[in-house]
Amino acid sequence: MSPATVSSVLRGKMRVSDITRCKVEEAIRQLGYRPNAVARSLRTHESRAIGLVVPDITNPFYADIAQGVTLEARDNGYTVVLVTTDETYESVMDAARTLVDRQVDGIIFTNIGWDYPMPARAIEGVPYVMVNRHGNPVRADYVGVDNYAGALAAMQHLVDLGHRCIAFIGGMENSSASQHRLEGYRAAVRRWQLQADPDLVQFGHLRYDQALSLAMHLANKHGHLTAIFAADDMMAMGVLDGLDEIGLRVPEDISVVGFDGIWPGALSRVQLTTVVQPREEIGREAMRLIQERIRGFNGEPQVVQLPYCLAIRKSTARARRRARRGSMTI
Amino acid sequence: MSPATVSSVLRGKMRVSDITRCKVEEAIRQLGYRPNAVARSLRTHESRAIGLVVPDITNPFYADIAQGVTLEARDNGYTVVLVTTDETYESVMDAARTLVDRQVDGIIFTNIGWDYPMPARAIEGVPYVMVNRHGNPVRADYVGVDNYAGALAAMQHLVDLGHRCIAFIGGMENSSASQHRLEGYRAAVRRWQLQADPDLVQFGHLRYDQALSLAMHLANKHGHLTAIFAADDMMAMGVLDGLDEIGLRVPEDISVVGFDGIWPGALSRVQLTTVVQPREEIGREAMRLIQERIRGFNGEPQVVQLPYCLAIRKSTARARRRARRGSMTI
DNA sequence: CTGAAAGCGCTAACAG
DNA sequence: CTGTTAGCGCTTTCAG
Numbered sequence: 001m002s003p004a005t006v007s008s009v010l011r012g013k014m015r016v017s018d019i020t021r022c023k024v025e026e027a028i029r030q031l032g033y034r035p036n037a038v039a040r041s042l043r044t045h046e047s048r049a050i051g052l053v054v055p056d057i058t059n060p061f062y063a064d065i066a067q068g069v070t071l072e073a074r075d076n077g078y079t080v081v082l083v084t085t086d087e088t089y090e091s092v093m094d095a096a097r098t099l100v101d102r103q104v105d106g107i108i109f110t111n112i113g114w115d116y117p118m119p120a121r122a123i124e125g126v127p128y129v130m131v132n133r134h135g136n137p138v139r140a141d142y143v144g145v146d147n148y149a150g151a152l153a154a155m156q157h158l159v160d161l162g163h164r165c166i167a168f169i170g171g172m173e174n175s176s177a178s179q180h181r182l183e184g185y186r187a188a189v190r191r192w193q194l195q196a197d198p199d200l201v202q203f204g205h206l207r208y209d210q211a212l213s214l215a216m217h218l219a220n221k222h223g224h225l226t227a228i229f230a231a232d233d234m235m236a237m238g239v240l241d242g243l244d245e246i247g248l249r250v251p252e253d254i255s256v257v258g259f260d261g262i263w264p265g266a267l268s269r270v271q272l273t274t275v276v277q278p279r280e281e282i283g284r285e286a287m288r289l290i291q292e293r294i295r296g297f298n299g300e301p302q303v304v305q306l307p308y309c310l311a312i313r314k315s316t317a318r319a320r321r322r323a324r325r326g327s328m329t330i
Numbered sequence: 331m332s333p334a335t336v337s338s339v340l341r342g343k344m345r346v347s348d349i350t351r352c353k354v355e356e357a358i359r360q361l362g363y364r365p366n367a368v369a370r371s372l373r374t375h376e377s378r379a380i381g382l383v384v385p386d387i388t389n390p391f392y393a394d395i396a397q398g399v400t401l402e403a404r405d406n407g408y409t410v411v412l413v414t415t416d417e418t419y420e421s422v423m424d425a426a427r428t429l430v431d432r433q434v435d436g437i438i439f440t441n442i443g444w445d446y447p448m449p450a451r452a453i454e455g456v457p458y459v460m461v462n463r464h465g466n467p468v469r470a471d472y473v474g475v476d477n478y479a480g481a482l483a484a485m486q487h488l489v490d491l492g493h494r495c496i497a498f499i500g501g502m503e504n505s506s507a508s509q510h511r512l513e514g515y516r517a518a519v520r521r522w523q524l525q526a527d528p529d530l531v532q533f534g535h536l537r538y539d540q541a542l543s544l545a546m547h548l549a550n551k552h553g554h555l556t557a558i559f560a561a562d563d564m565m566a567m568g569v570l571d572g573l574d575e576i577g578l579r580v581p582e583d584i585s586v587v588g589f590d591g592i593w594p595g596a597l598s599r600v601q602l603t604t605v606v607q608p609r610e611e612i613g614r615e616a617m618r619l620i621q622e623r624i625r626g627f628n629g630e631p632q633v634v635q636l637p638y639c640l641a642i643r644k645s646t647a648r649a650r651r652r653a654r655r656g657s658m659t660i
Numbered sequence: 661c662t663g664a665a666a667g668c669g670c671t672a673a674c675a676g
Numbered sequence: 677c678t679g680t681t682a683g684c685g686c687t688t689t690c691a692g
Contacts, residue, residue, distance in 0.1 A: 002679045007671055017677060032451060037432045038377065039669035041368045042684050049411075049432075057400065058593075063393045070387065070414050079432060081379075082412040084400050102367045102379075102409060121362055241598040263388075264594035268571040332663045337687055347661060369685035372668050663692080668685105675680075 001027070010035055041103060049079045050290055051099035051107040055087045059234060060262035061279060065110055065131060068283020076291060078105075087172070089116055096122045106290035113174040127293035131286050133176045138301050141289045143282050145308040147177050150275040151184025153310050154229055154257045157273070159188065162319035163227040163255060165195040167218045169239065171206040171231040178203075181231045181259060195224065204235045211238030216246050219254060226254060226319040233258040233265045236272055240315065251317035261311060271314030278306050331357070340365060371433060379409045380620055381429035381437040385417045389536075389564060390592035391609060395440055395461060398613020406621060408435075417502070419446055426452045436620035443504040457623035461616050463506045468631050471619045473612050475638040477507050480605040481514025483640050484559055484587045487603070489518065492649035493557040493585060495525040497548045499569065501536040501561045508533075511561045511589060525554070534565045541568030546576050549584060556584060556649040563588040563595045566602055570645065581647035591641060601644030608636050 001024065008016045009024040016024075027033070041047040052069050054062040066082065073080050081104060085091040092112050099107055100123055107128040112118075114136040119128070134142040158166055168185040171178040182201070189196050202218065204211040211230055215238065219225055230236035236258025240250055248254050258265060261276025285304055331354060338346045339354040346354075357363070371377040382399055384392040396412065403410050411434060415421040422442050429437055430453055437458040442448075444466040449458070464472035488496055498515040501508040512531070519526050532548065534541040541560055545568065549555055560566035566588025570580055578584050588595060591606025615634055 003670075004672085004680080005678060008678090011671080020678080034427070034431050036372075036669050038368055038371045039684090040671075042366075042372050042668090042686090043670045043672085045684075047368065052412075056397070057387065057393050058390065058397050060388065060390065060393070063387050063390075066412070067386070067388050067414065070412060074414070079428060080412050082382075082396070082400060082410050084397065084404075097364070098409060101364050237597060244598045264597065267567060267594065267597075267600065268574045269599040270597065333686075334664080334688080335662060338662090341687080350662080366685050369668090370687075372670090372684090373686045373688085375668075661692105664690090666687105666689085667683105668687090670684090672683095673681085676678085 045103075047103045047105055048077055049081055049102070049104045050287070051081045051083060051095070051102075051104040053083050053085060053092065053095045053099070053107060053109045053112070055085050055111050057082065057084060060264065061232070061234075061260045061277075062110055064262070064279035065283040065286070068280035068285075069108060069287050070283075071280075072284040072287035076287070078287070078291075085112075087111075087113075089113065092116065093120060093122050096120070100126050105294045108286045108290060111172075111175065111177070113172065114176040114179075115174050127290060129286050129289045129293070131282060134303070136176060138303060141293065141302045141304070143285045143289065143304045143306065144177065145275075145277050145282075146305045147180035148184045148187070150259065150277075150308040150310075151181040151229070152188055153308075154259070154275050155185060155188030155192075157310060157312065157316065158227045158229065158255060158257060159192045159194070161227075161255065161316060163194075164319070165200070165222065165224040166227040166229055167200040167202070167222070167225055169211055169214055169228060169230045169235050170201065170203045171235070173203055178231050185229060197222075200225075204230070204238070206232055206234060208234050208238035208241075211235035212242035212245070215239040215242035219243060219246060219248055223322065226322065227256070227316070228254060229257045231259055233260040233262045233272065233274055236274065236315075237265065237270065240270065240272065248322075250315050252320070253322045255316040255319070257316060266311075266313070273313045273316040274311055276309050276311050278308075281306055375433075377433045377435055378407055379411055379432070379434045380617070381411045381413060381425070381432075381434040383413050383415060383422065383425045383429075383437060383439045383442070385415050385441050387412065387414060390594065391562070391564075391590045391607075392440055394592070394609035395613040395616070398610035398615075399438060399617050400613075401610075402614040402617035406617070408617070408621075415442075417441075417443075419443065422446065423450060423452050426450070430456050435624045438616045438620060441502075441505065441507070443502070444506040444509075445504050457620060459616050459619045459623070461612060464633070466506060468633060471623065471632045471634070473615045473619065473634045473636065474507065475605075475607050475612075476635045477510035478514045478517070480589065480607075480638040480640075481511040481559070482518055483638075484589070484605050485515060485518030485522075487640060487642065487646065488557045488559065488585060488587060489522045489524070491557075491585065491646060493524075494649070495530070495552065495554040496557040496559055497530040497532070497552070497555055499541055499544055499558060499560045499565050500531065500533045501565070503533055508561050515559060527552075530555075534560070534568070536562055536564060538564050538568035538571075541565035542572035542575070545569040545572035549573060549576060549578055553652065556652065557586070557646070558584060559587045561589055563590040563592045563602065563604055566604065566645075567595065567600065570600065570602065578652070580645050582650070583652045585646040585649070587646060591639075596641075596643070603643045603646040604641055606639050606641050608638075611636055
């Protein structure tokens with residue numbers, strides 16, 4: 001039996017008679033034959049693998065996205081090559097190069113800086129999509145939520161509760177997501193004429209510990225501060241813990257809102273109010289977009305904004321004047 | 331210039347003169363040439379890729395292990411192919427087949443059943459290591475902690491606090507990790523003559539929601555119950571939330587101990603006492619073991635037990651008789 | 661020290 | 677409908 005015939009059977013081509021097809025299938029079963037995907041890739045220039053670039057798989061936000069990507073990939077016969085970066089341009093490009101060298105059919109980038117000169121030479125010709133952050137201007141397909149509107153909704157919620165002095169703790173300054181959330185915050189400050197002190201805007205670089213100390217600093221310095229809006233849940237949880245540390249109660253003394261909707265925020269002990277993103281669905285959608293491109297779709301960059309949703313839990317409440325620490329109750 | 335020469339330069343062979351080496355390197359830079367890893371793999375029968383099989387990347391325990399694997403892989407020029415399973419034998423074998431077809435150099439399996447007939451035909455010849463669970467008997471390299479001793483330490487801590495009626499919520503029954511933790515629990519029951527009721531041992535299958543309802547059930551049914559030892563932190567957090575739900579306070583009414591040491595348990599709102607495993611290090615060690623095998627090491631299966639550590643936080647306290655719900659305080 | 665040639669396992673194009 | 681052939685891009689003998 002010729003290799004070409006076997007190949008045809010495997011690929012389900014219609015050019016082979018039912019009788020030989022059966023014989024081939026039988027032989028395959030007998031010998032336990034498994035085709036070599038690497039040889040196939042070399043020949044067809046298609047690896048059926050996609051690269052997934054995340055800064056930190058340890059953060060449930062990315063883990064959830066990875067879950068979505070992985071499931072959707074499996075359903076479509078794709079395999080996922082996972083690469084982590086340290087958020088620097090160099091490491092992202094390294095990741096891209098590795099992936100391209102391995103001939104992945106496409107790359108999904110999550111959370112990379114919007115000032116990166118993508119597509120760089122490293123990924124010439126390989127389709128890619130951006131998740132959660134996009135470039136400036138948008139040069140590739142993007143999936144995420146409307147960060148501006150989400151932030152505005154969070155702020156609106158706080159304003160409805162009577163808060164007038166609200167701090168914002170942002171993530172990475174070179175990220176479209178952070179910038180749009182900050183714009184949402186600023187729009188709210190203008191629209192409802194909230195206290196507008198530049199010192200109320202700080203950047204915690206998406207890190208729990210930085211947010212923790214920023215929260216302590218802000219709360220101590222600004223006696224009127226009654227609410228903090230953190231640009232992601234990791235930071236929001238840092239804020240919660242920082243506030244605990246200086247004896248401030250949430251939500252009685254200070255309200256806290258996060259962004260993302262990772263599961264630890266929903267624990268009954270935490271009950272973080274937050275703007276929840278459909279993370280797994282974002283991952284799946286990214287996988288769908290990349291497949292379109294792989295199949296040759298060549299239209300303008302698509303921007304897919306999935307719906308967010310404000311989960312009002314127990315970290316927010318009506319604004320009340322804070323009792324000063326160490327003073328008598330007024 | 332012949333391809334052979336270029337190849338020699340790339341592979342750092344000593345057979346090429348410095349002068350041509352420079353010329354080649356220059357040309358490579360000029361043309362932005364990047365070698366095709368797929369072609370190389372086909373030729374050398376080495377893909378420099380390893381497969382990582384996890385049940386659920388969304389669980390921080392696996393995410394942390396994946397982080398360790400990924401970092402160690404990157405440091406050694408390996409790439410990680412991530413596959414998720416649904417914990418069934420079939421899906422694990424599917425994952426293995428996919429990985430083997432793609433010619434990965436080795437596979438790291440986390441948390442697969444110990445009754446699986448590994449090595450199965452699917453992975454004949456491809457080295458693999460098991461993380462957190464091993465087969466029965468041990469047929470491959472394994473990395474984890476001493477689950478028996480860890481469980482015993484957790485129990486000892488509870489006994490030291492005066493607890494005599496302690497429930498155990500286990501994970502998967504067909505897992506070595508769960509079984510060893512259960513043995514630790516049973517040894518403690520015998521050694522310190524604790525209350526030994528078979529109904530105090532339940533299985534929550536590593537799921538938050540199942541542990542949540544089991545905790546409510548156990549606490550309601552067993553009035554003397556003063557402590558619960560959950561076989562992993564996800565379940566322990568379910569226990570915490572279940573207890574909250576029926577108005578029981580932790581640790582005043584009931585103490586809770588977990589296993590793993592995932593970060594959400596350390597939040598100041600949660601403060602879960604737990605047996606912490608060095609998860610990232612476990613991932614790194616798994617990657618190291620697999621590389622030894624890939625390099626041809628062919629000795630007996632190695633069992634690497636990394637040190638655990640009991641983190642005593644705020645979910646455990648001295649045992650006290652519980653006030654019965656709805657009754658007056660005694 | 662360098663080049664020519666063979667071939668990894670597969671698929672596509674072409675003949676029979 | 678089936679078999680033969682050529683090559684995907686690389687590495688590795690083996691000659692020169």
